[in-house]
Amino acid sequence: MRGFFIAALFLAPIILSLGCGGDPIEVTRVPKESAPSESAQAALPDTPRAEEDNAPMAAPAATTAASEVAWKAPSGWKEEPASGMRRASFSVQGDDGLAADVSVVNLPGSAGGLLQNINRWREQIALPPLSEKELASHLQKTASAAGTVQWVDFVSSAPLEGKHKRRVLAAVLEQSGQSWFFKMSGDDPAVAAGRPDFIRFLESLRPR
Amino acid sequence: MKPALKRFLDVLSSLQLTILCLSLLMALIVFCTLDQVHLGTFGAVDKYFRHFFLYGPADGFARRLPVFPGGGMVGAILLFNLSASHFYRFQWTRRKSGIWLIHAGLIVLVLGEFVTGMLAVESQMAVEEGFSRNYTESPRLTELTVVDASSKEHDEVYSIPESILSRQKVIRHPKLPFTILVKKYYENSTLADNPGWVRELPSLATMGVGKKIIVRPAAPVSRDDEANQVSAFVELMDGDRSLGTWLASTAVDAPQGFSYLGVPYRLALRHKRYYLPFTIFLKDFKHDLYPGTEIPKNFSSSVLLSNEKKGENREALIYMNHPLYYEGKTFYQASFAKNDTVSIFQVVENPGWVLPYIAFILVGVGLLTQFLTHLLAFKAESSP
Numbered sequence: 001m002r003g004f005f006i007a008a009l010f011l012a013p014i015i016l017s018l019g020c021g022g023d024p025i026e027v028t029r030v031p032k033e034s035a036p037s038e039s040a041q042a043a044l045p046d047t048p049r050a051e052e053d054n055a056p057m058a059a060p061a062a063t064t065a066a067s068e069v070a071w072k073a074p075s076g077w078k079e080e081p082a083s084g085m086r087r088a089s090f091s092v093q094g095d096d097g098l099a100a101d102v103s104v105v106n107l108p109g110s111a112g113g114l115l116q117n118i119n120r121w122r123e124q125i126a127l128p129p130l131s132e133k134e135l136a137s138h139l140q141k142t143a144s145a146a147g148t149v150q151w152v153d154f155v156s157s158a159p160l161e162g163k164h165k166r167r168v169l170a171a172v173l174e175q176s177g178q179s180w181f182f183k184m185s186g187d188d189p190a191v192a193a194g195r196p197d198f199i200r201f202l203e204s205l206r207p208r
Numbered sequence: 209m210k211p212a213l214k215r216f217l218d219v220l221s222s223l224q225l226t227i228l229c230l231s232l233l234m235a236l237i238v239f240c241t242l243d244q245v246h247l248g249t250f251g252a253v254d255k256y257f258r259h260f261f262l263y264g265p266a267d268g269f270a271r272r273l274p275v276f277p278g279g280g281m282v283g284a285i286l287l288f289n290l291s292a293s294h295f296y297r298f299q300w301t302r303r304k305s306g307i308w309l310i311h312a313g314l315i316v317l318v319l320g321e322f323v324t325g326m327l328a329v330e331s332q333m334a335v336e337e338g339f340s341r342n343y344t345e346s347p348r349l350t351e352l353t354v355v356d357a358s359s360k361e362h363d364e365v366y367s368i369p370e371s372i373l374s375r376q377k378v379i380r381h382p383k384l385p386f387t388i389l390v391k392k393y394y395e396n397s398t399l400a401d402n403p404g405w406v407r408e409l410p411s412l413a414t415m416g417v418g419k420k421i422i423v424r425p426a427a428p429v430s431r432d433d434e435a436n437q438v439s440a441f442v443e444l445m446d447g448d449r450s451l452g453t454w455l456a457s458t459a460v461d462a463p464q465g466f467s468y469l470g471v472p473y474r475l476a477l478r479h480k481r482y483y484l485p486f487t488i489f490l491k492d493f494k495h496d497l498y499p500g501t502e503i504p505k506n507f508s509s510s511v512l513l514s515n516e517k518k519g520e521n522r523e524a525l526i527y528m529n530h531p532l533y534y535e536g537k538t539f540y541q542a543s544f545a546k547n548d549t550v551s552i553f554q555v556v557e558n559p560g561w562v563l564p565y566i567a568f569i570l571v572g573v574g575l576l577t578q579f580l581t582h583l584l585a586f587k588a589e590s591s592p
Contacts, residue, residue: 025372025381028365028483031342032357083458085401085421103401107459109434117427120400176545 069106069146069173069180070205076196077102092197094190098164102198105181114172117181118152124185125156125166142171142199145206149173153195155188167191169198173205180205221292229286236450248430250348258325260284280325287318289467303585306578313570316563320403331482332542333553340489340514349480350438350458353382358471369480373440385469386451395434396426399459411455412441416464416475418455438477444468477480486515486535491523493544493551507541509551526553 073079073090080089082104090102118138119129130138142149151171160166164187173180184191184198219225226313240256247255256262263272277285295310298304331344339387352373368388374395379388391412400422413419423439441456443450446468454464456477463476489512496506507529513534514520524532531589532539541556 016553025369026365026367027381027383029362029366030483031362032360033363071450083420105401107399109437115396120398120424160218173253190571 003006012124014108068208069175070176070206070208071201072106074201076194076197077201092184092186092190092194094187094193096189098187098190100184100186100190100194102182102184102194102201105178105183107181108179109179114150117172117179118170121152121168121170121183122154125154125168126158126160127154127156142202144173144203147173147175149182149205151182151202162187164188171198171202175207217292217296217500219316220288221297222289224295224467225289226286226293227562229282229289232277233286235280237491238451245500246430250432251430256276257283267474268383283322286321287315290318295472301580302456306574306576309439309574309577310571311574313567313572313574316570317567320560320563324558327560329475329482329555330557331555333488333539333555334545334550335488335490335509335511335553336546336550337490337493340487340512342487343481344553345478346480347435350436350477351480352388352440352442352456352477353463353475354388355463355474355476356471357474365481365483367408367480370438373477385471386446391441391443391446391453392423394423394425394437394439396428397457397459398424398426399437399439399457400424413455415452415466416454417460418457421455423455440477442475481540482538483519484535486513486520488513488539488553491499493548495548507544509541509553 071088075174077090077092080091082089084105085105086103087106088104092100092102094100115130115132115135118135123131138154139150140152142151149171150173151169154170155166156166158165166185167188168183168185169191170181170183170185173182182198182202184194238388239262239395240252243255244252246252255278260280261274261278262276264275265272290311294308294315298308298311298353300308306579329346331346333341333344335341350370352368352370354366354368356366358364364383366381366384373390374393377390381388391458401420403439411418411421411423413421418441426437428436437457437459439455439459441453441455443453445451451468452466454466454475456464456475458477458479460477463474463478465472465474467473490510491588492510494506494508494510495504497503498505506527508525511521511524511526513524513532517550526532526539526541528541531541536559537555537557540554540556541551543552544550545552
């Protein structure tokens with residue numbers, strides 16, 4: 001009997017170590033998937049669900065589709081086909097043949113965080129990154145029916161291409177565990193002229 | 209018994225080893241608690257307690273060196289130590305039966321933690337009203353999937369876990385006609401549209417949606433309510449011939465299709481799926497409020513469970529404190545989304561769930577036995 005236990009003691013590490021190997025590539029045969037089921041699963045939140053039974057539930061979250069936030073585009077904006085990650089795309093014609101580009105992108109979660117995204121936009125027009133402290137003085141807020149939209153307005157310190165400086169107007173709306181990014185970018189004069197329309201566009205945001 | 213084996217068993221069953229293990233566990237708990245700031249609860253518990261060693265920082269060499277025993281190692285030694293002293297040192301007598309039971313309970317408790325750590329799976333299932341679902345998803349683990357969609361009846365899903373994607377440069381499977389070359393892997397990333405005039409960081413992708421997307425590495429998230437946005441540029445190769453490079457990312461919603469040798473495939477990087485041998489159809493999700501307030505009163509999901517193989521078809525109502533138990537899995541009502549039309553269940557499968565109960569019963573009975581044995585002995589001694 002004792003011999004058995006001693007043997008068991010020596011075998012146990014081998015048995016236990018079996019559970020520690022890496023996961024292999026799995027092949028599974030599953031019934032054909034239909035498109036709608038994809039969209040429902042995408043609604044899984046990145047926020048945690050209620051941990052305790054009595055705790056209030058986590059805010060509803062949904063990721064798919066542009067169906068979560070709606071907007072009213074200003075009359076001068078020309079809708080372009082959405083491509084890649086864009087949920088919507090517009091082109092805005094300014095004077096002297098200058099144009100600005102407006103994009104709407106949504107990503108799950110905080111998509112890297114506000115500061116990181118803002119510094120990314122600054123980097124695109126060759127501006128140095130901001131610190132968390134400096135960020136506050138650049139943030140502007142606009143209220144909309146979908147929630148408060150935080151936005152920034154940056155102009156490059158020198159022309160990057162052509163004779164004009166570049167300008168980025170970019171806004172973030174966090175809603176139901178999603179981040180919505182609205183960005184107008186282009187040559188400074190065109191974006192400056194389009195700024196009032198962009199702010200009105202932000203004010204028009206509403207949950208759908 | 210040979211003297212060497214006896215010495216080994218003496219050390220293995222010694223109280224000193226028990227105390228060493230308990231001290232190491234205490235140290236691990238302190239390290240783990242402090243590191244939660246950087247890694248989050250799940251990350252810290254995984255690093256300190258779910259591995260056999262703690263590894264030092266990467267130093268450019270192929271392997272990182274183990275620097276401290278992990279919870280897995282200390283737990284295993286403690287388990288052997290308890291088992292050894294239990295079977296080798298203890299003598300089964302009526303007087304010591306209480307201690308024997310307490311020890312047995314502790315062994316079962318440590319064993320239970322092993323079983324839970326190695327085999328328990330927690331995942332989530334989101335179902336939209338009017339739709340059914342036959343899989344659950346891990347909120348943390350991701351996988352690169354290649355789906356062979358050539359059959360009319362079913363899909364063949366090849367899932368490559370992130371652990372392979374992050375480690376291997378070349379991934380092969382005998383049933384796939386191409387190899388997967390991982391050109392770049394990001395544990396966490398941010399994706400942005402390339403407006404065209406940004407010259408830096410050209411996308412590596414030559415196919416699919418990734419061609420105009422800029423991917424930047426980001427620091428892995430540590431908060432438990434955040435998830436990494438895993439991305440990878442993968443090139444599919446048939447021998448020396450490239451079929452193209454795709455950007456796969458958890459930030460890209462839909463799978464990307466392509467076809468090779470007449471077979472349609474779909475490529476996606478998504479949260480790891482656990483397929484079920486049954487389906488859950490969500491008939492109705494209810495989110496009741498107390499009248500006149502916004503305070504939730506009740507959340508409930510009316511579901512239809514179908515298991516074709518067993519010919520089972522039954523309805524169930526899942527609500528707070530009333531989960532659905534089926535095939536070793538427990539479905540809890542956890543959350544909801546999309547204006548109350550999507551219900552989200554937390555799905556827990558733990559084959560070792562019963563072990564802690566057995567452990568506590570053993571320890572409880574042991575303590576009671578020990579107390580009564582001593583009490584009766586004391587009474588017998590003190591009576592004239």
